[in-house]
Amino acid sequence: MTGQGRLVAWGIGLAALITLPFVYRDPYHLHILVLILIWSFAYTSWSMMGRFGLVSLGHGGFMGIGAYVTALLWNHLGVSPWIGIPVSMVAAGMLALIVGYPCFRFRITGHYFVLVTLALSGIVLQVITATRDYTGGSLGYTPNRAPGNKLLALQFDDKTTWYLIALAVWLGGIVVWHLVDRSMSRYALEAISEDEDAAAAAGVNVTAEKLKITLISAVMTALAGAIYCQYQMFITPDTVSGIAVSLQMVFAAIVGGLFVSLGPTVGAVITILLAETLRIGFGTKAVGWDNLVYGVLLVLFIIFLPKGILGSVLDRLKPQRKVPRAHEQKAVQIARPGT
């Protein structure tokens, strides 16, 4: 597809998405769409790092911070989410820097990086549970209903409004993806993901580049958490933070395809539709079945289709590029300590 054709396709697609809630008003389907958009945004945020071999299992932590900081500021201090969300994003960004800097400075990569970030989401989950006097612990937490101005409290009963908000946020995520995709940082990070030493020797500031992308990814994930909290008006530590959420992000991104901008979105569509279908088809008997299917799919995808559904389909459509770049060919390449 030429550049202009692609732009037209995006325009038509967007116009269709924007007009959709005004034409079609079924609340249940709109609800599913909003969820898909919010989670797509979260998965896209994860893939910003993941595509460069920075596999993080700490994003559950960032999402939890986004959701809980916003809700706590609103309930306890009466700070509007319009201020609370940026504050929570800054908090997640700070945490990302605190954990990310030593990781990148001391060359913690591969397994080590995954496990350190795993610790991060573990900490956030445990802190939320431990401070149960404020956060409600594992029973969950509900932001107070706004008495007056709904707009100030960012609480809307109307699905259409939420749909448009989620769409805007999701679109923002895609735009950031493309900005990164066309920046110099992308080449730097691709070089880093293939060989850190060689990249450093070629003049890439490895620590700074990795920190930059981590910061972007963490801040976006926190935003996703905050939006999710404002939309659902109920959060529990297990739905917005912890290892399960982190793994869910990884799973959706890989199924959709992490190297293409719409891959995580495709992943979100597939996972959420799968979960909903199972839930409707089997009712309460379906508890656990969706994760069972997820797990099997995840294993199968990693073995047979590491580029994800969308990534593989796009590859089929583009036979002219005979030699894919090495880092895409091997999915995620990571420099191992000691090699």
Place this chain on the structure above:
Amino acid sequence: MQAFLDIFDIYLLEAVINGILLGGVLALLALGLNLIFGVIDVTWICYAELVMIGMYAMYFMVQYYGISYFIAAPLTILLVAMLGALLHYLVIAPLLTAPPINQLLATGGVLFVLQSFATVAFGIDFRNLGIRLPVLAFGDMNFSYARLLSFLAALVGMVAVYLFMTRTFTGTAIRAISQDRQIMALMGVDTKRIYLITSAIGGGLAGLAACLLVLQYDVHPFVGLSFGPITFLICVLGGLGNFIGGFIAAFVFAEIISLGGLFSDLEWGYVLAFAFFIVMMFIRPAGLLARRR
């Protein structure tokens, strides 16, 4: 004031000793994970879930079929060892040439599978073995026999693995492979077979841990999440694949959790342990015992 201090010290001592007892089981878990990492260069994210399956196996054998604990335990160890080998055969072996991170994520998928399999098959109820071991009173301190027994059994398990690794031909081959993966194949060692054996041993250790943990904790499908992350942190803190480092780190962590739990809630003990871990990553990024590069 003096009386207060006396009581305080007794509690402190009790917490320290309980920490050591907890450390034994954690060290056992870390050993299994380290073994697999050291030899096959794979992190089984689903390791704690294997333990969970083992705990369920113990529960059903002892509670439903009335098999004695001491007969059920070897069966469970065997079962989980087979599961470990199966995991390697089905999931890891096809991915051996893939980047390491893909192997890790694939075992993450297995984590989902095992967890939801347990949810679907056994429900989300908390179950326990119904064996109540007496409490050992020593001075003013109380220790549960279950913990003492676990500690001893964990030590025996670790010594057995140590002897296997140093005294047998297969053990020597395993250690050799962990030093150089490529060369050993040229030396006529069947790496595939060694990998399978290692996975089975790793699974067996998870099975042993399951037999011990089921004495102390209730089983439910998400029980793995309560000690899985800690196990990974211990391995990283000790240096992945470093057996002695993992052993020491297990006790350090157990003490932090135990003492943190003494002064505040148990969760804060975990938070402290996690925070300690991240601080240690600044100071010794390659593990406690790593040589400076």
